[in-house]
Amino acid sequence: MSHTKYEAIGDVAVVTLANPPANLFDAGITDGLAEGLRRARSEGKRAMVIQADGPIFSGGADVNLFAERTAVEAREMFEEVLPLIGAIEDAPFPVIAAVHGLCLAAGLEIALAADLVIAAEGTRFAQVEALIGAATFLGGVYRLAERCGSARALEIVFSGDQYPAEAFERWNIINRVVPADRLREDALAWAQRLAKGPTRAHAVSKALVHHSLAHGPRATDRYLLDAAIPLFETRDMQHGVGLLLRQGSREFLENHADVVFEGK
Template identity: 40%
Template sequence: MTLPSSLTGEKAVLRLEFDGPLAVLTMDSAPMNLFDLAMWDAWEDAVGRLTARPPRALLVRAEGRVVSAGVDVSVFAGLAPEDAASFWRAKLGITQALEALPCPVVFAAHSLTLTAAFELALACDLVVATPQARFGLVERKIGFTPAMGGTQRLAQRAGPSRARELVMTGDLYRGTVLADWGVVNALFPPASFDADARAYAMRLATGPTRAHEATKGIVRRCLTGGVPAADTALPDVAAEVAATADHRHAVAAFLADGPEHTAEYLGR
């Protein structure tokens, strides 16, 4: 069952819905899903709700011809230099909150995905795309630099040289290229993209939720403190997962039916 949750009044530019254990966050602001103040406010509200009550997985997607054409340039025209630091600190906070969710987060890009949307995609655990989807951090066109954390997260995924290339050139890159770089995790054909992306996310939502949370935590510790930091934390993390009902149930099912068992994970 899908339960809609309006985030911006009568016509939501961003919809938060629930399909059983899977939360689905959909940008729907025709024609370009631009990041104007209303879209950013909706995102801040959405990640606040998801932080307060995390789902078992989250799928981020978009309606329309494009995923997003990026930031509404009028935002830059109306932003005083003395207000820029606090403004972008708040927007970076949205990226950080999305990244900090304890559940698996999947970003689905069916077409053009620019600037703020691409930066949010890079904060997600996994990115799926069509081969023809195009991605870009094109802030150079207005003499700017990505300010929602995209540069450093791209460097983390694809390496610093690739990050400098993409940001400094402002070029657009196909989903196939970013898959080769390790930024896109899976490519799905356009005709079945929505169904494939939802199935991909639903598989995570019906998986061992606490184990997924542990995996995210260990990866985060490795990225911030290296392998030694992850190693230090791992025994306690593993002990916490060992105490979960899903782990105990799955072990029993494995012993009874083998690795292809069909035990249901309940997220506990």
């Protein structure tokens, strides 16, 4: 049984966690997220929002999944779940996590897999796994370190404490904090703006960032030639360059927000 809902709003896919009241991660949520990503790709969506019903984004994984499970069984479980993190990161369009209430453990790890995170005022974040003697099994600690540095990431994970959205914004873990009553509206507006952009170029930018984090800037300088140069033959880049040449630099830069690309 899926514990998610899928909406198509123009070129934007919205996947909603729907396992109230705590939106605990179980097979219904992980399978639903994976299916939402597959559907968005097959429908040619150009941006995605991951949000949640109920009073909180997610309280983490259902701890019943951990009870009386051997290491062998746990490995099999996480080998099935971990590809979901990669699927979010590798989506060929921008992914925005819109979080509220509490964003804990697996919920935070899903948010960290998104490209951008927008949070409602009052949201609190934590990696609480250490409180039960566990590690961040979906890669939370090192994805935190990518965003805020190793010392701050280890502080967050070692303590298990809850941190306000404003602190996570200040530490560059999340992008924006907005009034709670505007969360869905602002997240959707952001996604719709990105969906009007050069989707293939955005996908290349994502790939370059992930490659550099894994292999370093010098190796990515070489990878860039294979990944980015083909953009010269896309309709979007030809359209953008043509507009710039016709309008001139000043007019183009002043009105660039009005430029709409095809995503091709």
